[in-house]
Structure formats: C-alpha cells, structure tokens
Amino acid sequence: MRATLTHAIEDYLKTIYKIQSAHERASTNALAEALEITPASVTGMIQKLAATTPPLVVYEKHRGVRLTAEGEEIALEIVRHHRLLELFLHQILGYSWDKVHAEADRLEHVISEEFEAKIAEVLGDPSHDPHGDPIPQLDLSLPPASRKPLNELRPGQRAAIQRVHSADPEFLCHLEALGLMPNIELVVLDHSPFDGVLTVRIGENEQGQVLGPRITEQIFVDIVP
Amino acid sequence: MRATLTHAIEDYLKTIYKIQSAHERASTNALAEALEITPASVTGMIQKLAATTPPLVVYEKHRGVRLTAEGEEIALEIVRHHRLLELFLHQILGYSWDKVHAEADRLEHVISEEFEAKIAEVLGDPSHDPHGDPIPQLDLSLPPASRKPLNELRPGQRAAIQRVHSADPEFLCHLEALGLMPNIELVVLDHSPFDGVLTVRIGENEQGQVLGPRITEQIFVDIVP
DNA sequence: ATCCATATTTAGTCTAACCTAAATCCCCGT
C-alpha cells in the first residue's frame, strides 16, 4: 500500500539521495551514520521502504539500497524544500550561512507546496543555495554542479568557488572568515606534494593563504581560463 | 522529571490555553473536540502533563485541567510563534488571511528562537496578527483584546473591527468579500430583535449589509464615540 | 581457499501517542 510520508521517511530518502550522489548505493552503515541512529534501526526502515507499493527503494540484503524513480522524486522534493529554505533564511531573514542548515532541516518536512512556491517567488526562482548547492527546479531537474574539488588545482590555475560541501557550522564560519564563499575567485600560488597543502590568493587579497586538504577537498570550483 | 516538549504536548498546552481564555477550566471533552482526538486519549495525556515536574497542568479527575504557571509560559510561547508566523505569512509571503492558520499550525512547533526573533524583527515587533489577535510579546505579556462582540452593538453605534475569532478558511473568505477585516470601521443601522440580525454600513460603502449572529458573534470591536 | 574483522540482519524491547470498548462517575430533574 502507498506509504504515508512521515518525517522519518522523508529524512531517509533525502539521506539516501545524498549518499547515492557520491557512491553508487547507500549502505546501511553510511545511512546510520548520516542519520545518527543505529544500523539495526536503518535495516528495519529500509525494509519497510522497499515493501511499499510502489517501492521507494530497491533493497538487497547486505548490499544497501538505491532509490527507485518514486523514491528519488520524493527525495528531490525534499532537497528542493531544504535548499530553497536555506537561501530564504539567508537572504530574507538574514541568517548567517552556517546557521541555515539546521533550521532548514526541521522546516523542510513541514512547509506546504504553497510555502515552497511563495519563497521561490520571493527569491526569483533561484538556482543555488547559499553554499552553492544546486536547487532542484519545479520539474525537479537539477542544475549541473561542479565536481572539481579545489585540491585538484595546481599552481597558476585560476578558479571561481562554486560550492562548499559542508553543513558543519564551525567549518563554515572558518571559511567565511577566510573569505571562501561561492562566486569568490582565487588563484593557486603553490602546491606542496605529499601533504597536498595549497597556497592560494583569495579574491583581491594581497598575500596568499595556506589551505590543507581537509579544507580544499570540500570546496568545488569552476576553472577560469 | 522535566517533560520533553513534543509537538503533541505543545498542541495540548496551546489548546488548553485557548479554552481556558473563554472558560475557567478546560474539560476533557472540549479538549478532545478541539484537538480532534478521542476523550480517552486526552485523559491519558493530561494525566501525563500533570505528573511531570514541574507539573504543566493541574488535573482533578472529572473536573478538567488548568495550566500551571509553567504550562502557561510554554503555551504563550507557542501562541507567540503561531501569531507571528500568521502575520509573517500574510505580510512577507503574501498569503491570503484564510490560509495562514493551517500553515502556522505546523510551523509553530518547529521554528527556533532565532527564527522567531528574525521574523519579529522583519515585522517590526508587531502587536497583532492578521485576524487581530494579540501577539504575546517577548516577555510573554499580552496586549489587551476587545471582548465586545459586534452582535452586542445597537443602531447608531459606530465601531472599529478589532479581531475576528475564527480559523475557518471559508468563513474568513466570506468576511473578506464583505470587507469585514481588522481596522475597518462600521456603523450599526438596524437591529432586529429575536433573530439578532444586524444591518451595518461597512467602511465607505453606500448601502447597508445584513449580518446574522453566526457572523457578528465572531467579530470583536472597539466602540468609536 | 580460508579466516576474521567489519557490516548487516534478526529478535525482542521500549516509548509516545493514538485508538475502542467497557466501566464508572457526576449531577440534574423529578
């Protein structure tokens, strides 16, 4: 029978979607970690998600899950809510970009389609959230996102930050302090092998900034010729 | 032990608060009707609310409940969320006034104190929601509200609508079509005894409008000398 | 090819919040 979309189910689908974007399938453990619950609980839920009609995920024992078309549609709807909300909180309510995630995580399950439509309108049908993540459009199509992490650049290359893949407030505050935000341009001045540390000039700054891979791995860029 | 504030508990406290504003104590049945659940379920919950430390309600078997100071504080906090949200949806997002209630009912349990502060700021620390209901201030004090229903006015009296006590979208649409909204002035032209029907001139209108008691009971006014 | 660490599942519990059916209480009218 058709599943009732509880908040928990929506969270599972959204999380499976995110994990799936990086790896082929979402493993029980990866889900458990992302959702901050035990693997045993995850198994129970994904079995339920696979048993609905239509199924929301394809589940094979010991091999994790993949979203079905139906599951993905719901996941994208939630992601759209989430990212629209993030931008709304930032632009209209003046939230700092490190605080938007937690608030959006709770609101995303609760807002109506009308709310979604109203904020999309106020924001002018935006394509990206404050972290640079693409916002699924009304038809749930997704603007393409850069897959080029900053740590792959080498001296002499110039790039514009496209998105910052993190929800950790402390990390985001640190980046903001360094001036590392979407649309900022930078030039790689130096690359040190083995430890992967980069020296970059950020925006209009005078001197270079040293960045370790823990940071540069999370920043995706568009290369500027 | 200190109660965790679930959505259900918040809804109970808010509803008890509303019933209490009209009657002395909130009866099990009145709560069940307002919450659209069975009286048996209500009994279970109010026993729980009375058993927390500190207790959120005072409960005497067969005699309903009253909020304690602690319970009232939480109720007022939720009412503040609700009414700020209603105004926010109406003013900032352009919701029609009949749609704000349902949306606010879901959002009120989910927004953070920061969200509350941000919308209060955007709205300029407002004192009344779109229906004219008073918004509890930050210290949870409540601006006074008119207790004078329109149906008590008599020919010749002039009044300004202060608030409309209903959450029913159809009813609110009807009122809007008639031009009956907070801050609108009207004059009573005629009163017909026994059936309580009033004829009033609304705002700048030329001809009078006939209103039955089902309508005039729900409209509270300030008399204009 | 086997073994073991890690990942996953099963089985059995728990809590919150609802439900129905049946018992009981309260109070109003005679």
Added chain:
DNA sequence: ACGGGGATTTAGGTTAGACTAAATATGGAT
C-alpha cells in the same frame, strides 16, 4: 433521594520508530 444520561476514566491494543544484544553474512588478507 435517586435514576439515568452524558462526561470521564480505565483497560487493553496498535503503530511508528527507535534501541540492545546476539546471530550471521561478506569480502579482503593471508
């Protein structure tokens, strides 16, 4: 003063979604 009807409570059951402990499967290293 009492009987009865409406209000309320009790008893017992359901569902969603989490948990722990124990059993089992998988796959990489030997």
